[in-house]
Amino acid sequence: MVRVTVWNENRHEKNNPVVGGIYPNGIHGAIADFLTKAGFEVGTATLDEPEHGLTEQVLNQTDVLIWWGHLAHHEVEDSIVDKVYQRVLKGMGLIVLHSGHASKIFSKLLGTPTGQLKWREADEKERIWVIDPAHPIASGLGEYIELQQEEMYGEHFNIPTPDQLVFVSWFEGGEVFRSGVTYHRGQGKVFYFRPGHETYPTYYNKEIQKVIENGVRWAVPSQTAEPVYGNAAPLEPIKSKPYSREVTEI
């Protein structure tokens, strides 16, 4: 059984009654709910728990980690980010949601300042178009997902070229955005999925839930041998060759 840990900053829910009203058990609670119903073994972890709830034991028993954060990315301790980073390189799947784009872990794994994008809170319509209908993360969807109101994220989004581009969003106000992108990092798989601003009930949307479920299945660790790095003995005999170190062209 695939073991999922849903990590959430869990601050908006406490400080903003609108958010608390939409997500009375936290965004993590809402996500954990539908993933449990989908047949996954789900735990949660939040910023204000000791070690942000991401102890070594929790991480070692997590196949896929889901990450939602927004205003307190800087409060996530570097030592925990490093542990998550190492676990992803060793195979743990990572699904980064919405404003998690600016998290330390996402930027560290991608190598660019992934917090850089355009944004706007204007209750505008988003259409998330399926660009790659062969991709398992798009399974079960129609041609696009329509969200009546969401926060806008627009290009340029400062990410590396994705390994795979699954979704591109259209926004009412005139922007486009690469909303679903995947990457391999070491033995691990990373999926970023854009929607989910805290003031909208996005994570109750059945199609959004479907994408996250698909993402979990896609991100499950492969059981490939851990690569061996460093000084290596030859697998084949190496012939001694006549060779002169004289450099005649200087």
Place this chain on the structure above:
Amino acid sequence: MVRVTVWNENRHEKNNPVVGGIYPNGIHGAIADFLTKAGFEVGTATLDEPEHGLTEQVLNQTDVLIWWGHLAHHEVEDSIVDKVYQRVLKGMGLIVLHSGHASKIFSKLLGTPTGQLKWREADEKERIWVIDPAHPIASGLGEYIELQQEEMYGEHFNIPTPDQLVFVSWFEGGEVFRSGVTYHRGQGKVFYFRPGHETYPTYYNKEIQKVIENGVRWAVPSQTAEPVYGNAAPLEPIKSKPYSREVTEI
């Protein structure tokens, strides 16, 4: 005129007579020589200069930076790495050579522990096969470059999926390696090229020189507008929509 800065750790040349004999003016000197002949405006910088020779002025006047380092990656100050990182994101090309794979700047830009690979010093033969004959970096080459003796680097090489794979090396001892890979990062372009162990005269090889010249031309900054990030006004009017925040599915 394209302005190139060749950065070199420049320690082997001083400490190892074999290396000093091959590269009396340093690896940076040898590279600067052939790039100058190729028509570029070339400067050099080395680890032991103040600010490692990479002052803000030098960086601001560099279109393409070449990086060779090996044993002293940890001596490169983070503040300088950060400046190089920011310059690449703003468009400066970066060509990382050989053991520069383990440099702070390469790992930071790529997001993986790029120091991880297999290696062996056994004077073995390397064949660098052209995988993408349409790529400008392969221009002027035959089907492969043969080096009679080089250090072996073998897979798995812990890099992200390259944007483009230009070369794959064959080694006598039984390994293969992605020897020429390219990436875009922000407005900048990054090219990694494998050969160039300090105890061999690799940078005097005409075909190796051709690849580095091609790489410089390929990595020249594009004159695209710097993206604007952050809160953005709508480009189109956003309609007000009837919308209820009641969440009925909880």
Place this chain on the structure above:
Amino acid sequence: MVRVTVWNENRHEKNNPVVGGIYPNGIHGAIADFLTKAGFEVGTATLDEPEHGLTEQVLNQTDVLIWWGHLAHHEVEDSIVDKVYQRVLKGMGLIVLHSGHASKIFSKLLGTPTGQLKWREADEKERIWVIDPAHPIASGLGEYIELQQEEMYGEHFNIPTPDQLVFVSWFEGGEVFRSGVTYHRGQGKVFYFRPGHETYPTYYNKEIQKVIENGVRWAVPSQTAEPVYGNAAPLEPIKSKPYSREVTEI
């Protein structure tokens, strides 16, 4: 249950006693055997059956088609190739093995003369290195698969840039080859896997079997809606704009 059809030219087995000795039930029989044991619902089809065994009914009930052919690619009727092509675009997975690289269907789907590569029959050693340890097709493998004797295939291999590069082979005689590559085409997924020359018992190798099993799971059709093409009504009202067709710059 995933439904697999194994297609085989099935000529070498009849004409060459060595091949017939290794694969008394045909290459298709050997592949069908291990895939059945792996839990798939497997059928077979061969060149000399009516419609090459690929009737519309068979194709419509196939989730993943496996293709082995060699000397008789030209005998495969274009009308059948077209049916397979349409099925792949609608979601059927396709796994092309070894000399199937030169098949009509592979070339048609990829857009290049995929028959173009280097080859040699010299009983030489092949090492198939895992380049992407995060990929599900590499699951369960070590760092490489070693085949004591195989036919050599070498670069340049005239395929488009793969969506994903899973394996690269090393050959004793000095060549490298992109041995495991994936592509999406329409709603369908395509995986090419190099090994399997008819005069070697390659398809009895447990690791080779594991790769093909992984490939089948990876290639299973996604249940995404079939895209609608053609003239489309606007989803949002289009404003009439003042616009002049006067062209002032001529």
Place this chain on the structure above:
Amino acid sequence: MVRVTVWNENRHEKNNPVVGGIYPNGIHGAIADFLTKAGFEVGTATLDEPEHGLTEQVLNQTDVLIWWGHLAHHEVEDSIVDKVYQRVLKGMGLIVLHSGHASKIFSKLLGTPTGQLKWREADEKERIWVIDPAHPIASGLGEYIELQQEEMYGEHFNIPTPDQLVFVSWFEGGEVFRSGVTYHRGQGKVFYFRPGHETYPTYYNKEIQKVIENGVRWAVPSQTAEPVYGNAAPLEPIKSKPYSREVTEI
């Protein structure tokens, strides 16, 4: 000097007074004009000329071919398509514009039914966003190109995963589209660029012209050796190995 041939169907210009008014010398004439001013050596060719103007001599003296077609794709003879196909594989650059997406040559090179997309003629606004600001094809542009009125092309666009995604378009009516995509095919480079419906003066737009100029420079043939295909002698001696063809697992 880079030699460009601009190929145009050149039917709308004769049959539709609106188009003839915008492009009195044909779409090919307008494109040839600005490319000549940009310093290229430019010729033109059209459907109704003998061999569609694409004689062997013309093709052999063309570095980059530009293709605009719409309603008469089926009138382009297969023998000419084959010649263009072979030339691209040998290095000639190909830039396919707008409705050229449905041309025989584009589909043949890409391997998918590239004619499949959504479209609408409704005088709607298009914004072509720069997705990859490091790409040379985006050089000299701002963050997006705005066209007040264009035909809409919408996803899903049935192309293979692009090697590089340079532009994504936003349309007023609710769609998005991968408007600038690149591919390598053999030794040749292919760039598709969306805008240019015949009833709008799109090719007089300075930014659109800039993209096509950049595209020509990007698509110039690399001078890499033509790969040698077929039976190959070993580069290294192959050891004879004890080997038994007995198959024990049957």
